[in-house]
Amino acid sequence: MGVEFVVDPELDEDLRARILALWVEVTNAGGAVGFVAPVTAEEVRPVAEAAFAGVTAGLDRLLIGVDGGELVALLFVTDNRFVLKDHWRVLKRVMVTPRSQGRGYGAALMREAESVGRKMGLAGLAVTVRGGNGTENFYARLGYREVGRIPGAIRVAPGDDRDDISMWLELR
DSSP states (O other): OOOEEEESOOOOHHHHHHHHHHHHHHHHTTOOSSOOSSOOHHHHHHHHHHHHHHHHTTSSEEEEEEETTEEEEEEEEEOOSSGGGTTEEEEEEEEEOGGGTTSSHHHHHHHHHHHHHHHTTOSEEEEEEETTSOHHHHHHHTTOEEEEEEEEEEEEETTEEEEEEEEEEEOO
16 A cells, blocks of 8 residues: 545544554654653643644644555644745644654655645745754755754753754745
8 A cells, every 4th residue: 555645634533533643653753743752642632732723723734644544644734823924834743653664655745745835825835853863854855955953942851952953945
């Protein structure tokens, strides 16, 4: 099977639970999606619920990847909530299940997000990256360029500060 993408799926209780489980799984495998391992569903749930609220309010978009009925990837295309920045969006919580790493799902997810952005008529997409993982190299291969870096802005643990790296993809 291959991954199939769905934009703005019905965000029912089952999908919410599957997203929450994926978020915990990705975090606990070392993914930089807003938390530091180890985490539980109860720790992630308030942040997930806030992300779901943006989608249900129609401000944000949800893009999921499914392979054989299993949720394997997702990201949120988030509105800046500022009229002067309405021409671009931020991709947040970009994640692929660790069991599917190396299959190209991450790149496919990002290409699909680019397609969504183009269909929305956006000028660009931004993503922020936690330094120290090399993730910026993944985005650079997809055409994103580093446009800013705040040294030590992310405190993973006492004595372990990481850069907050801003990356940009021009769509026009």
